[in-house]
Amino acid sequence: MVRLTVPRVTVALLSALLLAYAFAIAPMNGAGERPDPSRALVAEATAAPSPAVSPPAAVFPPAGKTFVGVATKEGPHDFTPVDAFTAAARHQPQVMLFGSGWATDTFDPALFEGISDRGMLPMLAWEPWDYRLDEEAREKGTERHKIDKLRSNQPDYRLSHITRGDFDRYLRSWAEGIKALGHPVAIRFAHEMNGNWYPWCEMANGNQPGDYVEAWRHVHDLFEAAGATNVIWVWSPNARWSNSTPDLAGLYPGDDYVDWVGLSGYYGMGAFSKYRTFDAIFAETIKEIRTFTGKPLVITETAASDMVGRKAEWITETFRSLPRHADIIGLIWFEVNKERDWRIVSSPAVTKAFAEGVADQRYRFTWSPDLIPRTELGD
Known part of the structure:
Protein backbone atom coordinates (compact mmCIF):
# COMPACT_ATOMS: atom_id res chain seq x y z
CA MET A 1 0.00 0.00 0.00
CA ALA A 47 15.44 21.90 -14.06
CA ALA A 48 18.66 23.02 -12.32
CA PRO A 49 18.11 24.13 -8.73
CA SER A 50 18.64 27.81 -7.89
CA PRO A 51 22.21 28.43 -6.73
CA ALA A 52 22.60 28.85 -2.98
CA VAL A 53 23.41 32.39 -1.86
CA SER A 54 26.71 32.40 0.05
CA PRO A 55 26.87 34.52 3.20
CA PRO A 56 29.22 37.50 3.03
CA ALA A 57 32.79 36.71 4.09
CA ALA A 58 33.64 37.65 7.66
CA VAL A 59 36.07 40.55 7.93
CA PHE A 60 38.84 41.39 10.38
CA PRO A 61 38.27 43.28 12.52
CA PRO A 62 34.46 43.08 12.61
CA ALA A 63 32.45 46.28 12.30
CA GLY A 64 32.50 48.28 15.51
CA LYS A 65 35.48 46.35 16.90
CA THR A 66 39.12 47.29 17.48
CA PHE A 67 41.92 44.75 17.76
CA VAL A 68 44.60 45.07 20.44
CA GLY A 69 47.91 43.48 19.48
CA VAL A 70 51.40 43.27 20.90
CA ALA A 71 55.04 43.77 19.92
CA THR A 72 57.96 42.37 21.94
CA LYS A 73 61.72 42.54 21.65
CA GLU A 74 62.02 38.78 21.13
CA GLY A 75 59.20 38.54 18.58
CA PRO A 76 58.25 35.03 17.44
CA HIS A 77 61.69 33.70 18.47
CA ASP A 78 60.47 33.53 22.07
CA PHE A 79 56.81 33.82 23.04
CA THR A 80 57.48 34.10 26.77
CA PRO A 81 56.90 37.89 26.86
CA VAL A 82 53.71 37.46 24.81
CA ASP A 83 52.45 34.89 27.30
CA ALA A 84 53.22 37.27 30.17
CA PHE A 85 51.38 40.11 28.38
CA THR A 86 48.39 37.86 27.66
CA ALA A 87 48.16 36.69 31.27
CA ALA A 88 48.50 40.21 32.68
CA ALA A 89 45.99 41.75 30.29
CA ARG A 90 43.65 38.75 30.43
CA HIS A 91 43.40 39.33 26.68
CA GLN A 92 44.41 37.26 23.67
CA PRO A 93 46.22 39.62 21.25
CA GLN A 94 44.78 39.43 17.74
CA VAL A 95 47.93 40.77 16.02
CA MET A 96 51.65 40.39 16.69
CA LEU A 97 54.17 42.85 15.28
CA PHE A 98 57.80 41.83 14.85
CA GLY A 99 60.80 43.33 13.10
CA SER A 100 63.16 42.02 10.44
CA GLY A 101 66.22 43.74 8.93
CA TRP A 102 67.32 43.26 5.34
CA ALA A 103 71.03 42.98 6.12
CA THR A 104 70.75 39.80 8.17
CA ASP A 105 67.33 38.15 7.93
CA THR A 106 66.08 35.70 5.34
CA PHE A 107 62.51 34.50 5.00
CA ASP A 108 61.58 31.91 7.64
CA PRO A 109 58.02 30.53 7.42
CA ALA A 110 58.24 29.15 10.97
CA LEU A 111 58.16 32.68 12.40
CA PHE A 112 54.90 33.50 10.67
CA GLU A 113 53.33 30.13 11.35
CA GLY A 114 54.28 30.37 15.02
CA ILE A 115 52.32 33.61 15.30
CA SER A 116 49.38 32.35 13.24
CA ASP A 117 49.15 29.11 15.22
CA ARG A 118 48.68 31.20 18.37
CA GLY A 119 45.66 32.97 16.90
CA MET A 120 47.39 36.19 15.87
CA LEU A 121 47.75 37.93 12.52
CA PRO A 122 51.49 38.33 11.77
CA MET A 123 52.54 41.92 11.09
CA LEU A 124 56.09 42.29 9.77
CA ALA A 125 57.99 45.52 10.43
CA TRP A 126 60.21 45.17 7.35
CA GLU A 127 63.30 47.34 7.66
CA PRO A 128 65.78 48.01 4.81
CA TRP A 129 68.96 48.55 6.85
CA ASP A 130 71.66 46.90 8.97
CA TYR A 131 70.26 47.13 12.50
CA ARG A 132 73.52 45.82 13.98
CA LEU A 133 75.00 49.32 13.74
CA ASP A 134 72.27 50.54 16.05
CA GLU A 135 72.73 47.69 18.51
CA GLU A 136 76.51 48.11 18.66
CA ALA A 137 76.18 51.83 19.38
CA ARG A 138 73.70 51.17 22.18
CA GLU A 139 75.99 48.59 23.75
CA LYS A 140 78.79 51.17 23.78
CA GLY A 141 76.54 53.67 25.55
CA THR A 142 76.57 56.15 22.68
CA GLU A 143 74.33 59.19 23.14
CA ARG A 144 70.95 58.86 21.52
CA HIS A 145 71.27 61.72 19.02
CA LYS A 146 74.58 60.25 17.85
CA ILE A 147 72.97 56.83 17.48
CA ASP A 148 70.29 58.37 15.25
CA LYS A 149 72.92 59.88 12.96
CA LEU A 150 74.97 56.70 12.88
CA ARG A 151 72.17 54.34 12.02
CA SER A 152 70.54 56.67 9.50
CA ASN A 153 73.73 56.92 7.42
CA GLN A 154 73.78 53.64 5.47
CA PRO A 155 74.35 54.45 1.78
CA ASP A 156 73.84 50.86 0.63
CA TYR A 157 70.20 51.16 1.71
CA ARG A 158 69.44 54.44 0.00
CA LEU A 159 65.86 54.48 -1.29
CA SER A 160 67.01 54.95 -4.90
CA HIS A 161 68.96 51.69 -4.63
CA ILE A 162 65.75 49.84 -3.74
CA THR A 163 63.93 51.37 -6.69
CA ARG A 164 66.69 50.56 -9.20
CA GLY A 165 66.49 46.87 -8.28
CA ASP A 166 69.52 46.26 -6.05
CA PHE A 167 67.42 44.13 -3.70
CA ASP A 168 65.00 42.52 -6.14
CA ARG A 169 66.26 38.97 -5.66
CA TYR A 170 65.93 39.37 -1.91
CA LEU A 171 62.45 40.86 -2.26
CA ARG A 172 61.27 38.03 -4.49
CA SER A 173 62.41 35.41 -1.98
CA TRP A 174 60.16 37.01 0.64
CA ALA A 175 57.28 37.51 -1.79
CA GLU A 176 57.32 33.85 -2.79
CA GLY A 177 57.62 32.73 0.82
CA ILE A 178 54.74 34.89 2.06
CA LYS A 179 52.58 33.81 -0.88
CA ALA A 180 53.14 30.16 0.07
CA LEU A 181 51.89 30.75 3.63
CA GLY A 182 48.32 30.84 2.41
CA HIS A 183 47.06 33.24 5.08
CA PRO A 184 47.14 37.05 5.41
CA VAL A 185 50.34 38.79 6.48
CA ALA A 186 50.55 42.51 7.23
CA ILE A 187 53.76 44.24 6.11
CA ARG A 188 54.68 47.57 7.69
CA PHE A 189 57.43 48.51 5.26
CA ALA A 190 59.99 51.20 6.18
CA HIS A 191 58.00 52.80 8.99
CA GLU A 192 58.41 56.30 10.49
CA MET A 193 59.64 57.58 7.15
CA ASN A 194 58.82 61.16 8.17
CA GLY A 195 61.63 61.16 10.73
CA ASN A 196 65.39 61.43 10.30
CA TRP A 197 66.59 58.43 12.29
CA TYR A 198 66.37 55.62 9.71
CA PRO A 199 68.25 55.25 6.40
CA TRP A 200 64.93 55.11 4.51
CA CYS A 201 63.81 58.55 5.77
CA GLU A 202 63.81 61.20 3.04
CA MET A 203 65.54 63.61 5.45
CA ALA A 204 68.54 61.24 5.81
CA ASN A 205 71.05 59.07 3.97
CA GLY A 206 71.20 61.16 0.79
CA ASN A 207 67.55 60.43 -0.08
CA GLN A 208 65.59 62.90 -2.18
CA PRO A 209 61.95 64.04 -2.17
CA GLY A 210 59.80 61.45 -3.94
CA ASP A 211 62.25 58.59 -3.34
CA TYR A 212 60.13 57.01 -0.62
CA VAL A 213 56.99 56.69 -2.73
CA GLU A 214 58.98 55.24 -5.63
CA ALA A 215 60.67 52.66 -3.38
CA TRP A 216 57.36 51.67 -1.77
CA ARG A 217 55.65 51.20 -5.12
CA HIS A 218 58.58 49.17 -6.43
CA VAL A 219 58.40 46.75 -3.50
CA HIS A 220 54.60 46.53 -3.71
CA ASP A 221 54.60 45.91 -7.47
CA LEU A 222 57.22 43.19 -7.16
CA PHE A 223 55.01 41.34 -4.64
CA GLU A 224 52.01 41.75 -6.92
CA ALA A 225 53.97 40.33 -9.85
CA ALA A 226 54.95 37.34 -7.71
CA GLY A 227 51.30 36.68 -6.88
CA ALA A 228 51.70 37.51 -3.19
CA THR A 229 48.22 38.98 -2.90
CA ASN A 230 47.76 37.89 0.71
CA VAL A 231 49.68 40.95 1.97
CA ILE A 232 48.07 43.77 3.94
CA TRP A 233 50.23 46.83 3.16
CA VAL A 234 50.63 49.10 6.19
CA TRP A 235 51.98 52.63 5.65
CA SER A 236 53.09 53.91 9.04
CA PRO A 237 54.54 57.37 9.75
CA ASN A 238 55.38 58.76 13.16
CA ALA A 239 52.91 61.04 14.94
CA ARG A 240 53.75 64.67 14.20
CA TRP A 241 56.07 66.04 16.88
CA SER A 242 56.93 69.53 15.55
CA ASN A 243 56.15 71.95 12.76
CA SER A 244 59.39 70.91 11.06
CA THR A 245 57.97 67.47 10.29
CA PRO A 246 57.50 67.02 6.53
CA ASP A 247 53.98 66.95 5.11
CA LEU A 248 52.75 63.37 5.00
CA ALA A 249 50.85 63.67 1.72
CA GLY A 250 54.13 63.73 -0.22
CA LEU A 251 55.20 60.47 1.41
CA TYR A 252 51.94 58.60 0.76
CA PRO A 253 52.13 55.98 -2.03
CA GLY A 254 48.40 56.19 -2.81
CA ASP A 255 45.31 54.17 -1.92
CA ASP A 256 46.06 51.61 -4.64
CA TYR A 257 49.26 50.75 -2.78
CA VAL A 258 48.09 50.90 0.85
CA ASP A 259 45.55 48.87 2.82
CA TRP A 260 45.99 50.20 6.37
CA VAL A 261 47.47 53.48 7.59
CA GLY A 262 49.55 53.14 10.73
CA LEU A 263 50.88 55.58 13.30
CA SER A 264 53.63 55.40 15.93
CA GLY A 265 53.40 57.53 19.06
CA TYR A 266 54.43 57.21 22.71
CA TYR A 267 53.73 59.08 25.91
CA GLY A 268 56.73 59.69 28.17
CA MET A 269 59.66 60.27 25.84
CA GLY A 270 61.21 63.04 23.73
CA ALA A 271 58.65 65.60 22.58
CA PHE A 272 55.99 63.76 24.57
CA SER A 273 57.86 63.66 27.89
CA LYS A 274 55.29 65.84 29.65
CA TYR A 275 51.85 64.37 30.17
CA ARG A 276 49.89 64.35 26.93
CA THR A 277 46.71 62.42 26.32
CA PHE A 278 46.20 59.94 23.50
CA ASP A 279 44.31 62.58 21.49
CA ALA A 280 46.96 65.21 22.15
CA ILE A 281 49.59 62.87 20.69
CA PHE A 282 47.66 61.52 17.69
CA ALA A 283 44.73 63.81 16.77
CA GLU A 284 46.68 66.38 14.76
CA THR A 285 48.37 63.72 12.61
CA ILE A 286 45.12 61.81 12.11
CA LYS A 287 43.47 65.02 10.92
CA GLU A 288 46.29 65.56 8.43
CA ILE A 289 46.07 61.98 7.16
CA ARG A 290 42.35 62.35 6.56
CA THR A 291 43.02 65.10 4.03
CA PHE A 292 44.42 62.57 1.56
CA THR A 293 43.16 59.07 2.48
CA GLY A 294 40.22 57.40 4.16
CA LYS A 295 41.95 54.06 4.71
CA PRO A 296 41.47 52.25 8.07
CA LEU A 297 43.89 53.41 10.76
CA VAL A 298 46.01 51.28 13.09
CA ILE A 299 48.12 52.60 15.96
CA THR A 300 51.02 50.34 15.04
CA GLU A 301 53.24 51.30 17.96
CA THR A 302 52.27 52.90 21.23
CA ALA A 303 52.99 52.67 24.94
CA ALA A 304 53.55 54.86 27.98
CA SER A 305 56.34 55.27 30.48
CA ASP A 306 55.94 55.99 34.19
CA MET A 307 58.54 58.75 34.34
CA VAL A 308 56.07 61.12 36.03
CA GLY A 309 53.88 58.46 37.62
CA ARG A 310 50.90 58.74 35.25
CA LYS A 311 51.26 55.63 33.12
CA ALA A 312 48.16 53.88 34.49
CA GLU A 313 46.16 57.08 34.06
CA TRP A 314 47.28 57.40 30.44
CA ILE A 315 46.25 53.81 29.68
CA THR A 316 42.80 54.30 31.22
CA GLU A 317 42.28 57.51 29.27
CA THR A 318 43.44 55.87 26.03
CA PHE A 319 40.89 53.06 26.23
CA ARG A 320 38.19 55.64 26.90
CA SER A 321 39.30 57.64 23.85
CA LEU A 322 39.48 54.81 21.31
CA PRO A 323 35.69 54.38 20.82
CA ARG A 324 35.51 58.02 19.72
CA HIS A 325 37.75 57.14 16.76
CA ALA A 326 35.59 54.95 14.55
CA ASP A 327 38.33 54.86 11.91
CA ILE A 328 40.88 53.26 14.28
CA ILE A 329 40.57 49.51 13.75
CA GLY A 330 43.56 48.42 15.84
CA LEU A 331 46.23 49.29 18.40
CA ILE A 332 49.53 47.47 19.02
CA TRP A 333 51.19 47.81 22.42
CA PHE A 334 55.00 47.98 22.56
CA GLU A 335 55.68 45.49 25.36
CA VAL A 336 59.41 46.19 25.64
CA ASN A 337 61.78 47.50 28.30
CA LYS A 338 63.93 49.71 26.06
CA GLU A 339 65.05 53.24 26.97
CA ARG A 340 61.93 53.27 29.15
CA ASP A 341 59.92 50.40 30.59
CA TRP A 342 56.91 50.45 28.28
CA ARG A 343 55.50 47.09 29.43
CA ILE A 344 52.09 46.67 31.05
CA VAL A 345 53.74 44.30 33.56
CA SER A 346 55.87 47.17 34.90
CA SER A 347 53.65 47.62 37.98
CA PRO A 348 50.41 46.21 39.45
CA ALA A 349 48.60 49.53 38.89
CA VAL A 350 49.56 49.59 35.21
CA THR A 351 48.58 45.95 34.75
CA LYS A 352 45.19 46.60 36.36
CA ALA A 353 44.52 49.67 34.22
CA PHE A 354 45.30 47.84 30.99
CA ALA A 355 43.29 44.73 31.90
CA GLU A 356 40.26 46.82 32.83
CA GLY A 357 40.47 48.85 29.64
CA VAL A 358 40.81 45.92 27.25
CA ALA A 359 38.00 43.99 28.98
CA ASP A 360 35.43 46.04 27.02
CA GLN A 361 33.52 43.99 24.44
CA ARG A 362 34.86 46.30 21.72
CA TYR A 363 38.19 44.43 21.95
CA ARG A 364 36.82 40.92 22.52
CA PHE A 365 36.95 38.84 19.35
CA THR A 366 39.38 36.44 17.68
CA TRP A 367 41.48 36.36 14.54
CA SER A 368 41.61 33.35 12.23
CA PRO A 369 43.42 32.82 8.91
CA ASP A 370 40.18 32.65 6.91
CA LEU A 371 39.03 36.17 7.81
CA ILE A 372 39.15 38.86 5.13
CA PRO A 373 41.13 41.95 6.17
CA ARG A 374 39.02 45.10 6.44
CA THR A 375 40.69 47.45 3.93
CA GLU A 376 37.87 49.99 3.65
CA LEU A 377 36.02 51.55 6.56
CA GLY A 378 32.70 50.76 4.90
CA ASP A 379 33.40 47.00 4.63
Missing part, protein backbone atom coordinates in the same frame (compact mmCIF):
# COMPACT_ATOMS: atom_id res chain seq x y z
CA VAL A 2 1.35 3.42 -1.00
CA ARG A 3 1.53 5.91 1.88
CA LEU A 4 0.74 9.52 1.01
CA THR A 5 3.43 11.77 2.33
CA VAL A 6 3.74 15.56 1.98
CA PRO A 7 6.24 15.27 -0.90
CA ARG A 8 4.08 12.71 -2.74
CA VAL A 9 0.94 14.83 -2.39
CA THR A 10 2.83 17.87 -3.65
CA VAL A 11 4.10 16.02 -6.72
CA ALA A 12 0.62 14.72 -7.51
CA LEU A 13 -0.93 18.17 -7.30
CA LEU A 14 1.80 19.66 -9.52
CA SER A 15 1.30 16.91 -12.10
CA ALA A 16 -2.42 17.53 -12.22
CA LEU A 17 -1.96 21.25 -12.65
CA LEU A 18 0.54 20.78 -15.47
CA LEU A 19 -1.82 18.37 -17.30
CA ALA A 20 -4.70 20.81 -16.96
CA TYR A 21 -2.52 23.59 -18.34
CA ALA A 22 -1.38 21.46 -21.29
CA PHE A 23 -4.90 20.43 -22.37
CA ALA A 24 -7.06 23.36 -21.38
CA ILE A 25 -4.92 26.48 -21.23
CA ALA A 26 -1.74 26.16 -23.27
CA PRO A 27 -2.04 27.27 -26.90
CA MET A 28 -1.34 24.92 -29.78
CA ASN A 29 2.08 24.93 -31.41
CA GLY A 30 2.70 26.00 -34.97
CA ALA A 31 1.67 22.56 -36.30
CA GLY A 32 -1.76 22.80 -34.71
CA GLU A 33 -0.83 20.38 -31.92
CA ARG A 34 -0.91 20.82 -28.19
CA PRO A 35 2.41 20.42 -26.32
CA ASP A 36 3.30 17.01 -24.93
CA PRO A 37 2.52 17.15 -21.15
CA SER A 38 5.10 14.44 -20.42
CA ARG A 39 7.86 16.72 -21.73
CA ALA A 40 6.71 19.52 -19.45
CA LEU A 41 6.88 17.16 -16.47
CA VAL A 42 10.38 16.00 -17.42
CA ALA A 43 11.57 19.59 -17.87
CA GLU A 44 10.15 20.54 -14.45
CA ALA A 45 11.83 17.58 -12.75
CA THR A 46 15.24 18.11 -14.34
